[in-house]
Amino acid sequence: MAGSLGLSSRGEFQRQEGEEGGAVLMVAFLLEIGCEEIPAAFLPGGRASLKAAARDLFSDIPGAEPAVDAIRVTGSPRRLVLFLPELPLETEARSESVKGPPERVAFDSDGNPTKAAIGFARRFGLEPSALEVEGGYCRARITHPARPMVEVLRERIPALIDAVSWPKSMRWDDSGKRFVRPVRWIVALLGTEPIVFRWGRIESGRTTRVRRIKNNGASEDLLEEIVVSSAGGYFDVLRGAGVKADHEERIASIEKAVSEKEAETGFKVVRMDEETTTAYLADHVEAPRVIEAEFDQAYLSVPRDVLELTMWRHQKYLPLERHGVLVNKFLVVADRTFGDRRSDEVFCANVVSGNRRVLSARLADAKYFWEEDVKRPLRERVPDLDRVTFQKDAGSMGERVERIRRLAERIAPGFGVDAAKASEAAFLAKADLTTKMVFEFPELQGVVGRRIAEEQGMDAEIAAAIEEHYGPLGNDTQVPRGLSAVVAVADKADLLETIFGVGLEPTGSADPFGLRRAAIGIIRILFAEEPNLRFSELVSLPSVKRFLRARLLHYVVEHWEELGGEKGGTLNIEIADAVASAVPRHSVVGVGESRKTDTVPEEEEEEGGEIGTAGEEGKGWDDPRDFLARLRAASRLPKRDDFEDLVVSFRRVANILRKEGRVPRGEGVDENLMSEPAEKALWKRFREAERFVEERLERRDVDRALDAVADLRPAVDEFFDKVLVNAEDSAVKTNRKRLLDDLNRLFLRFMDFSRIPSNAKDVSNA
Structure with missing residues (x-):
């Protein structure tokens, strides 16, 4: 940059060298969309949408492309702001x-x-x-000549505003325009020059507005008009009027004030969500002011969870604690653009008084509900669930609890948990749904049940299971363990079976019953607890099994490293699908001896069966521990130099057998019918590999067992090069197909190679 004509941050001219040495004048650009209060939950999405639309706009204007990376989108409850520090005064010819x-x-x-x-x-x-x-x-x-940037933006900004998307939008006049809330003013400046256009009934200009209250303390909401002289000076102008338009600045301001309050009082803020708490509060205000207030100490008798939920979820207050114990104080993040402007002292006093009055009313209700609910034994509430509808086509909540209880009792031994204890915990798990507290605060289901159980002297592990069986609620939350895990899995499995059973499967992004979350919850718990349990012992509907299988494959791909995959490595979904489609004969992991699976029935092994591929009928995914062990071994295969050749050869075995349908097993492979050296060599290598695989699997060495199978590839290639499978002699032909059948069954104990694309290069490079 050469020959500065001013400071671009203030909106005056900058001069840059053009491609042919000519001066390119650069100025700041500002677009402010002023409107009525935007819900705080909508602001992050609105900012992201405006930024995406702005990137599209400036990427399409000749000469403006370099400005795209400097796009800055911010805003507050009353304004959405797009700012570029440098934009040329003309488009590029x-x-x-x-x-x-x-x-x-x-x-x-x-x-x-x-x-x-x-x-x-x-x-x-x-x-x-x-x-x-x-x-x-x-x-x-x-030839497209250069045009004044003001003219181009005047034509295109209305469409830019139209492109901003919101979860919900509204109309407020007959112009047909829609926005999240009624738009009341628009500021558009290029340097010091206004960009004048009409959007609906609004004409843009250089006048912004900030909220004010009359000095006499009157309650009506007034707007004070402020002229913005240049785009670059916009933020300073609003800052001078007491408004922090930049949400990042408001976040920093709140964080600083909270830290100062903590240092001053010795209390510590209880953050309900460490990452988003302050950001969410910042989107409620334009001029944040952090103020300490208190409530009546008598309300501390209410369970802490209820107090915190009431303060944060319903009122957006920050609870305070000391040495891990909640105290009767809280912080309010107030908006200084509200309230009496005569003195800060009066403003703070009004905030404390008003918010204490509001919170006291909420806490009084909570205290009453708690005292009433705890009087009645939790067990006595269970019959009331018969009068609570779970889903109109799926019976009552009482019927659901009985199903969960029976399933929990049945699967508990696989987790090493007492079946009777699991039955009792499942029986009580939903009892708090009939309490006044949960009726008022639905988010506390489980929490209230646990607190009542503890208050009534119940077993601590059962009390914990009442709360924890709802988890895990997200990717980062703790996974239930022990007794809680048993009830959680039973609860989620019943939810899947019941809702799928009445035909309410998730469609697209719609999942009102949280079935995807339930499936992922089961998967996470089974991976964490490693119980002696299969998915098929939890669910029976084919549609639910397909749903679980699909969720399982996506989960292992997305979380491969934390599941024990190579650090920094990735897992291709085709490999996961191939392992999930296997037909294992024995579990390769577990406590004690390997257990025979139900995947290949004895009579099918003896009499012959449908061979080739297991496809979606393969149960390689059914045992989570076994699936993960084989998947870890299979994930190494794409690194082999001969991986593509290996896939082609093993797919060929499966393809030949698929065409044949069923191969009669008879007495098995007859070595006396072999005449070709290549088939004798393959038979010998196969028997050696089979013995080695059995030996390795007994020692839980899945990696070396699968390597032994993969090392059969040269012998398989030699067989196909030198041996005609469809020999004229029918006995020889059948014998050779039995050999391929044995090979394929060995492959399928680990994975179904036919599920991997014939062009395996993409998989190996994944």
Whole structure:
């Protein structure tokens, strides 16, 4: 940059060198959309949407492309702001070559232009003689002259505002325009020059507004108009009027004030969500002021969870604690643009008085509900669940509890948990749904039940399970353990079976019953607890099994590293699908001896069966521990130099068998019917590999077992090169197919190679 003409941060001119050495004048750009109060929950999405639309806009304006990376979008409850520190005063002049009709169509044999050439030239205001011929086609060279940036933005900003999307929008007049809340003013400046346009009934200009209350303390909401002289000075102008328009600045201001309060009082703020608490509060205010207040100490008899929920979720207060114990004090983040402007002392006193009055009313209700609920034994509430509808086609909550209880009792031994204790915990798990407290605060279901159970002297582990069986609620929350895990899995499995059973499967993004969350919850718990349990012992509907299988595959791909995959490595979903489609004969992990699976029935092994691929019928995913162990081993295969050849060879085995359907097993492979050296060599290598695999799996060494299977590839290739499977002698033909069948069954104990694309290169590079 050379020859500064001012400071771009203040909106005056900057001069940059153009491509041909000419000066390019740069100025700041501002767009402020002023409106009525935007809900705090909508602001982050609105800012992101405006930024995406702005990137599209400036990427499409010649000469403005470099400004795209400097786009800054911010805002507050009353304004959404787009700011660029530097934008050229003019667009860049550019030329382009437009392809027209073929030369043979555009000109006759004498070289004269035809109607096609004349019409094409006329489209661009050119004479036919100005057309160029390149590569057998006519081309028109069009020059787009530079235009004032103000003119371009005047034409395009209305569409930019239209492009901002919201979860909900509204109309407020007959202009047809929609926005999250009624738009009351628009400021648009390029440097010091206003960009004047109309959007609906609003005409843009340079006048912004801030909220004020009359000095006499009157309650009506007034707006004070403030003129913004330059785009670069916008934030300073609003800051001078007491408004922090930048949400990042408000976040920093709140964080600083909270830290000062903690240091001053010795209390510590209880953050309900460490990452978003302050950001959410910042989107409620334009001029944050952090004020300490208190409530009656008598309310501390209410369970802490209820107090915190009431303060944060309902009132957006920050609870305070000392040495881990909640105290009867809280912080309010107030908006200084409200209230009496005569003195800060009066403002703070009014905030404390008003918020204490509001909170006291809420806490009085909570205290009454708690004292009433705790009087009645939790067990006595369970019959009341028969009168609570779970889902109109799925019976009552009482019926659901009985199903959960039976399932929890049945699966408990697999977790090493006492079945009777699991039955009792499941029986009480939903009892608090009939309490006044949960009716008023639905978010506290489980929490209230646990607190009542503890108050009534119940077993601590059962009390914990009443609360924890709802988890895990998100990717980062703790996974239930022990007894809580048993009840959680039973609860989620019943939810899936019941809701799928009445035909309410998730569609698209709609999942009102949280079935995806339930499936992921089961998967996370089974991976964490490693119980002696299969998915098929939890659910029976084919649609639920397919749903669980799909969720399982996506989960292991997305969380591969934390599941024990190579650090920094990735897992391709085709590999996961191949392992999930396996037909294992024995579990390769577990406590004590390997257990035989139910995947390949004994009679099928003896009499012959449908062979080739397991497809979606394969149960390689059914045992979570076994699936994960085989998946870890299989994830290493793409690193082999011969991986593509291995997939091609093993797929060929499966494809031949698939065409044959069922192969009669008879007495098995007869070595006496073998005449070709290649088939004898393959048979020998197969038996050696089979023995080695059994030995390795007994020692839980899945990696070396699968390597032994993969090392069969050269012998398989030699067999296909030298041996004709469909021999003329039917006995020899059947014997060779039995050999391939044995090979395929060995492959399928680990994974179904036919599920991997024939072009395995993409998988190996994943």
